[in-house]
Amino acid sequence: MNQNRSVADARYKKLRALIGMEGPGGGGGGGSPLSRFRFIDGGTAGTLFNGAISEPYKTVGQFCAAFANAASVADASALVVGEITPSLAGYAENPAFPAYRLIELRANAEPIFQIPAGGATLDGNATWPNAAGAHAATLAILSLHNISISGSLTCTDDAGAPPSELLLSGDEATPASVGSLDAHTTAHLSTVTLWNFAVSGACNLGSTASSANLVADLSLFQAAVTANSIVATGCTFAGNALTVRAGSTSTFEGCTFVGTPTLTGGAGSIVQMDWASYYSFCAAGGALAGGAAFQIIPYAGFLSVPSHVAAGTNVVASAGQAAYPGQAATGNNLIFDLTGAQPSYATNPAPVAGERFRCKSGGVGQTSLVLTPEGGKTIEDPSNPGTQSAVAVHFAAGNGGSIEYQYDGVSAWYLVATV
């Protein structure tokens, strides 16, 4: 029987070769798949399911199963790609992506999530249990490109997992999306990168030292975001909560906030925003919590939220940041209203070149303002222009006006403007 089978197989192969379907290397055009690039068609009537374009997998699960276990470290470290094609009913399944390896699921089609069903979208919940892999890649990656998932994407890992990354991207006119993203238990997932991608529900990467950092460009977050840190460019945040790890640094450039966001960071965490992001954050009613401090980059001047310093209060440096009552800690670039107060302002202890801050007085009833730079730095005295000193005094009693300083990047705060 085996002999017969062997003969039949040989004849079959010969027949295929005769009509050009079995070229060297398989070719991928006939019944033999490309070695690491496979097709998936949910509507196929084929039955071999080997990922060749003529015998595509019918489900994403079949594709994942084919690469469930790497044969070697080299195999685990080399990318495999699944090309998903539109299907009448979409893909109603809950795929589990293989562990410890590089794998990409992509589509060359619009990830239209507006359409109830069909296309190249996944209708279900996906997981990436990055655990107990046969061989570990140097860097394990799961990449979803132009793939929308109606439900959740949950990532987990185990102690043996290699350093890992999750890439979620799209290059068509509308962003691909996932219902929610949960990777808060992972310890080896270093980065989650989004580009032209939307997360409809919570994006929870955890906010501990072993949690993943979130790097997002041109992406949309419609609910709460939690991460080790956030670096976002051109993103929209529609949720009411953003949480980052204590001591982390997060950056927002060209971002829009349309919820009423509370950005929570532990002590020592710094939130850097360009003026456009900060303006949007303030206009949306945003607030900092948990000891996070703002740095506005570049100097945002008057677009910063004004802060009133209570009468008789001294502004002091604290835990690496200038702090004052009413706001647990703050960075630079704020407008300090000094009406009726006799404060001193301790400058940001870790300024960068070109960084500025401004203080203004309220006029009548104003007393003098004492400006004190951090240790090792000097400040120009407006009453004696051109002279750097340890303390600058401005605003004679009863006078109003404003004063603005810029840091030289080395050790000195220079007077930029005074009125």
Add this chain to the structure above:
Amino acid sequence: MNQNRSVADARYKKLRALIGQDSPGGGGATSPLTRFRFIDGGTAETLFNGAIGEPYKTIGQFCAAFAGSASVADANALVVGELTPAIGGYAENPAFPGYRSIELRCQSFAQLSQAIDSSISGNATWANVAGGATHVPTLATLLLHNVGITGSLTVTDDGHVPGALYLSGDEIGVFGTLGSLDAHTTTALGGVSVQNYAILGACNLGHAATSATLLAFYGAAFNGAVTALSVGAIGAQFGAACAAINVHSTATFYGCLFAAGTGIVLTTDTAGSFISFDGPSYLSFVEAGGTVAGGGIVVVVGGYKGAAVEVAALPTAPAAPVLVSINGTGASAGFTGGGNHYQSTGLTGNATVQVLNGGGEHVGDTVRITKTDLAAHTLTVENNAGTTIAVIPSADRGFVELQRVGATAYAGITNDWALAGCGSLVS
């Protein structure tokens, strides 16, 4: 001869069936994937079924294959045509099927202004209307991705199925391009999205209440007049031949560039509609000689600190406080057009300007009041509550900047305008 060919074809098909190569949906050399088809204008094959081994030779063949739909589910689910480069491109006038979602795309750049490679040399149409074998989808979409059309794309509909048109590209440096876009007769085309794609001529979506909204994202470029229900543009460019933008209601421009010297006129049909810019966009608009017509209210993100929206000079001897607001709501006659920079020159009596909460401002917005000369009268600046914020003295000149504050008290002021800065101008 035909008989011989027929016999040969039958034998060929039988042979393929024997080895499992002609099963439906097989997707192989001659059997197509179910909803992803290949188009090759240079193919020498003759079956034209969209398989990679038997690609369609024309876009028209692809469109014809999906002219109707078998069910509502079929009408809702996307079908994709993968256009591959061909010598001479595709010289045809494809008519994309309506009442379904269809994408024509290619994985190479759309050559700019040349009918070669993967571009269409001709005029395309999308008639989103019921046909003999159509079913009614939830949404009908046409998507062109990395596909250029030298001529026009004309979109029509029968008003029954919501439609959406996407024009996009993901290649570097060279846009997908379209000669012109005309969808002005549609009544159910909700939106047209343009990203990394250029429309070289007019983009006319109509400007009626039932017309489509234009959403232009990064890399979108318009080199002709733009007409739409409303416009939302981020990172888009409006070229030298774009001298007019006409909208029914609102328009928003963030990070946009307007070509210098166009003297572009932005017209709204609905007086009082917001025309919202970020600072760089408004500066570019003004530098291009741009003006707003039809009673639109220009609002700049951040107010004066974003970019100055100049207003007519304040009266020289007002009998009562002059009321102003960023969006013109509640303002005195002559100032209902809004603005964020008000200037006073030649006062003949003491004057007061009161900055109102008109509803168009956000926390952080700024307004500047300037007394430009040494007129021997004072200019008092009040906030919405009527609190005096500052007085520019008689025989002096200077400016006062106010910032809108929120619920957090600032110098005892909440949800109103507070002093952000002031200065004396050199005599």
